[in-house]
Amino acid sequence: SQTIHQWPATLVQPVGSPLSLECTVEGTSNPNLYWYRQAAGRGLQLLFYSVGIGQISSEVPQNLSASRPQDRQFILSSKKLLLSDSGFYLCAWSRTSGDEQFFGPGTRLTVL
Amino acid sequence: TQLLEQSPQFLSIQEGENLTVYCNSSSVFSSLQWYRQEPGEGPVLLVTVVTGGEVKKLKRLTFQFGDARKDSSLHITAAQPGDTGLYLCAGDPQGGSEKLVFGKGTKLTVNP
Numbered sequence A: 001s002q003t004i005h006q007w008p009a010t011l012v013q014p015v016g017s018p019l020s021l022e023c024t025v026e027g028t029s030n031p032n033l034y035w036y037r038q039a040a041g042r043g044l045q046l047l048f049y050s051v052g053i054g055q056i057s058s059e060v061p062q063n064l065s066a067s068r069p070q071d072r073q074f075i076l077s078s079k080k081l082l083l084s085d086s087g088f089y090l091c092a093w094s095r096t097s098g099d100e101q102f103f104g105p106g107t108r109l110t111v112l
Numbered sequence B: 001t002q003l004l005e006q007s008p009q010f011l012s013i014q015e016g017e018n019l020t021v022y023c024n025s026s027s028v029f030s031s032l033q034w035y036r037q038e039p040g041e042g043p044v045l046l047v048t049v050v051t052g053g054e055v056k057k058l059k060r061l062t063f064q065f066g067d068a069r070k071d072s073s074l075h076i077t078a079a080q081p082g083d084t085g086l087y088l089c090a091g092d093p094q095g096g097s098e099k100l101v102f103g104k105g106t107k108l109t110v111n112p
Helices: none
Strands: A003-007 A010-013 A019-026 A032-038 A044-052 A055-058 A065-070 A073-078 A087-094 A107-111 B005-007 B010-014 B019-024 B029-037 B044-049 B055-058 B061-065 B071-076 B085-093 B106-111
Touching: A003 A087, A010 A019, A019 A032, A019 A087, A019 A107, A032 A073, A044 A065, A044 A073, A055 A065, A073 A087, B005 B085, B010 B019, B019 B085, B019 B106, B029 B071, B044 B055, B044 B061, B071 B085
Parallel strands: A010 A107, B010 B106
Antiparallel strands: A003 A019, A019 A073, A032 A044, A032 A087, A044 A055, A065 A073, A087 A107, B005 B019, B019 B071, B029 B044, B029 B085, B055 B061, B061 B071, B085 B106
């Protein structure tokens, strides 16, 4: 069966510090991968998605970047965090584009 | 740009009541999914509907896809406190897309 992992679960970082959130998927090959941010228990904002190694599409201009160094690894990064980067970050995978998505447990990021 | 409008945004009811939440669009979707998210966790897929007019039942939950595949509804019978959560609909736009379109969600609270 497939599983998706995210870490860390929670993170408190000062403004201006770097960020690295990691997501890995097990039990499947060549998944589509997604990074979302969710504010205040409301809708999901798609940040990045990837349909293959090294292929990253950005949905909104922002202070963040994403990389996919391996087939089942997706990383969300920032060189200098802003207060507005605080939120709940979710990684998800799907078998193909438009298919059901399976979400990780999320990372709660607080920037102080 | 395809949009999915969910209503109501918030719903607070007593245990045992019935409720319906809606997901509407002016665009056609190849399929539509419903997810439930509990606080601090990632969304979990409940159901996918793919055929216009399709009805699916999951215990006390009934999902319907509109005949024109532009809208969907979720009906819960005899709601229980365990049904509390954020209900998200997501659609795969007709014509193909690398990403799903998510609604902003309905936050349901079922009081004992």
